[in-house]
Amino acid sequence: MGQGTGKRRTREEILELSVPLFAEFGYYDVSMRDVAAACGLTPAAIYYHFSDKDHLYLEVVAHEFREKSAALLIDLNDSDAPWVRLEKFVTNLAHLAAKDEVFLRLIQWVRLDSEEKRQQKLAAHVLKDLFLVVHRLVTGLDCRCDPYLLSMSIVSLVLIPFEGRQIRKFMPGYRPEHDQPDVLARHVINLLRLGACQHHPAGE
Amino acid sequence: MGQGTGKRRTREEILELSVPLFAEFGYYDVSMRDVAAACGLTPAAIYYHFSDKDHLYLEVVAHEFREKSAALLIDLNDSDAPWVRLEKFVTNLAHLAAKDEVFLRLIQWVRLDSEEKRQQKLAAHVLKDLFLVVHRLVTGLDCRCDPYLLSMSIVSLVLIPFEGRQIRKFMPGYRPEHDQPDVLARHVINLLRLGACQHHPAGE
DNA sequence: GTCTATAGACGGATAGAC
DNA sequence: GTCTATCCGTCTATAGAC
Numbered sequence: 023m024g025q026g027t028g029k030r031r032t033r034e035e036i037l038e039l040s041v042p043l044f045a046e047f048g049y050y051d052v053s054m055r056d057v058a059a060a061c062g063l064t065p066a067a068i069y070y071h072f073s074d075k076d077h078l079y080l081e082v083v084a085h086e087f088r089e090k091s092a093a094l095l096i097d098l099n100d101s102d103a104p105w106v107r108l109e110k111f112v113t114n115l116a117h118l119a120a121k122d123e124v125f126l127r128l129i130q131w132v133r134l135d136s137e138e139k140r141q142q143k144l145a146a147h148v149l150k151d152l153f154l155v156v157h158r159l160v161t162g163l164d165c166r167c168d169p170y171l172l173s174m175s176i177v178s179l180v181l182i183p184f185e186g187r188q189i190r191k192f193m194p195g196y197r198p199e200h201d202q203p204d205v206l207a208r209h210v211i212n213l214l215r216l217g218a219c220q221h222h223p224a225g226e
Numbered sequence: 227m228g229q230g231t232g233k234r235r236t237r238e239e240i241l242e243l244s245v246p247l248f249a250e251f252g253y254y255d256v257s258m259r260d261v262a263a264a265c266g267l268t269p270a271a272i273y274y275h276f277s278d279k280d281h282l283y284l285e286v287v288a289h290e291f292r293e294k295s296a297a298l299l300i301d302l303n304d305s306d307a308p309w310v311r312l313e314k315f316v317t318n319l320a321h322l323a324a325k326d327e328v329f330l331r332l333i334q335w336v337r338l339d340s341e342e343k344r345q346q347k348l349a350a351h352v353l354k355d356l357f358l359v360v361h362r363l364v365t366g367l368d369c370r371c372d373p374y375l376l377s378m379s380i381v382s383l384v385l386i387p388f389e390g391r392q393i394r395k396f397m398p399g400y401r402p403e404h405d406q407p408d409v410l411a412r413h414v415i416n417l418l419r420l421g422a423c424q425h426h427p428a429g430e
Numbered sequence: 431g432t433c434t435a436t437a438g439a440c441g442g443a444t445a446g447a448c
Numbered sequence: 449g450t451c452t453a454t455c456c457g458t459c460t461a462t463a464g465a466c
Contacts, residue, residue: 028431029431032431046340047340048252048254048338048340050252050254050255051254051340053458053459053460054459054460054461055458055459055460063431063432063433064432064433064434065460065461066432066433066434066435066461066462066463067431067432067433069460069461069462070431070432071431074460074461075460075461127338130334130337130338131338132393133334133389133390133393134252134331134334134335134338136250136251136252136255138392141392141393142392142396145392145393145396145397146396149393149396149397150396150397150398153397153398154397154398157397157398157399163422163423164423165422165423166416166420166422166423166424167413167416167417167422168399168404168413169399170397170398170399170400170401170404171387171404171409171410171413172413172417172422173397173399174386174387174390174394174397175383175387175413175414175417177386178382178383178386178387179379179382179383181386182378182381182382182385182386183375183378183379183382185337186337186378188342188345188346188349189336189337189345189349189353190378192346192349192350192353192354193349193353193354193357193358193361193374193377193378194354194357194358194361194374195361195372195373195374195377196374197374200372200374200375205375206375209371209372209375209376209379210379212370212371213371213376213379213417213418213421214417214421214422215421215422215423216370216420216421217417217418217419217420217421218367218369218370218371218376218418218419219367219368219369219370219419220370232449233449236449236450257440257441257442258441258442258443259440259441259442267449267450267451268450268451268452269442269443270443270444270445270449270450270451270452271449271450271451273442273443273444274449274450275449278442278443279442279443
């Protein structure tokens with residue numbers, strides 16, 4: 023192997039080791055020194071691979087999304103009925119959110135980004151694909167709702183309970199089972215199918 | 227009026243002028259110099275009123291929540307039917323979220339806070355009250371759902387579409403009307419009452 | 431490719447004059 | 449109460465040796 027391969031490998035290692043840092047602390051509260059230390063390198067070495075902090079951050083987020091969002095499409099067969107596919111997707115998303123706090127927090131940081139340009143890039147190149155998957159699932163449902171609003175609702179219903187995991191423990195009515203992805207997925211699916219109240223006492 | 231009143235007034239002015247700063251940029255990316263400049267003071271003057279940056283931030287968030295969360299209880303009469311009260315609350319929350327980006331972003335910063343102690347304080351003393359209001363509304367609904375999960379769902383459904391306002395514009399299917407609080411509130415209420423699909427073609 | 435060393439700006443916080 | 453002046457640490461980024 024030539025040097026080119028080694029260079030690429032180091033670059034990827036920097037990305038992978040930076041992901042949890044930026045996920046936990048966000049852009050401003052992670053210094054290039056922190057990144058370098060996590061990689062066992064010096065700051066100067068990081069600058070050899072990435073022109074500046076902004077480019078590093080953008081690539082970190084994009085890298086994490088490429089890695090993780092594939093898991094959401096597992097088990098989604100075109101042969102399944104629309105509601106079955108949606109249920110599988112919701113369950114997959116809940117499991118990803120429950121397991122992967124890193125992925126979840128990166129989405130939050132993107133939503134909060136105070137630099138407009140950077141946020142636009144991330145929205146258009148990174149988040150859009152995830153949203154598109156949901157949008158396609160929803161349009162197959164023969165729904166009364168606006169597909170766009172419904173897509174947004176589905177993502178919100180699944181992700182936000184896990185985003186606020188720490189906070190949620192302090193809210194009245196909390197029980198540990200609320201942290202289980204299958205419990206939340208079931209709740210969301212029921213809500214989407216029937217609403218919050220029981221209309222058919224005989225059915226289901 | 228004595229000096230004590232003047233001191234309290236300055237202190238409150240600092241709080242009010244700091245709110246939009248911390249809301250937009252978060253804890254780490256707002257310096258005491260920024261706060262001082264926004265108030266027309268020097269950093270040393272800020273330290274006369276607040277012992278350190280952390281205390282200032284905590285009081286800023288608490289102050290904003292005291293100011294704004296009262297608006298959510300407008301029009302909520304005990305004489306109304308449970309579903310009417312919920313609809314009013316959802317509408318109020320949607321309007322607050324649509325109008326008041328400052329309030330909305332502060333909630334996001336609290337959820338993302340990487341300092342556990344600070345986050346716990348804010349969750350227990352600031353967010354809890356808001357959640358309690360929803361929880362009480364929900365328990366009056368005679369619902370099939372877990373009240374805790376349903377409360378979380380309601381808050382998510384209303385707030386998150388406005389939190390991601392900038393991002394949402396880049397997602398497929400977006401139309402400007404999706405930004406109107408009444409449109410979203412209607413969508414959420416319909417979802418809660420009936421689910422995403424139409425079960426009663428003859429009714430409603 | 432990675433290092434040491436450093437420039438230059440900015441951060442939180444304090445001392446002491448007024 | 450608010451100021452000026454300052455301490456001291458950390459930040460991004462670069463220059464140049466190896």
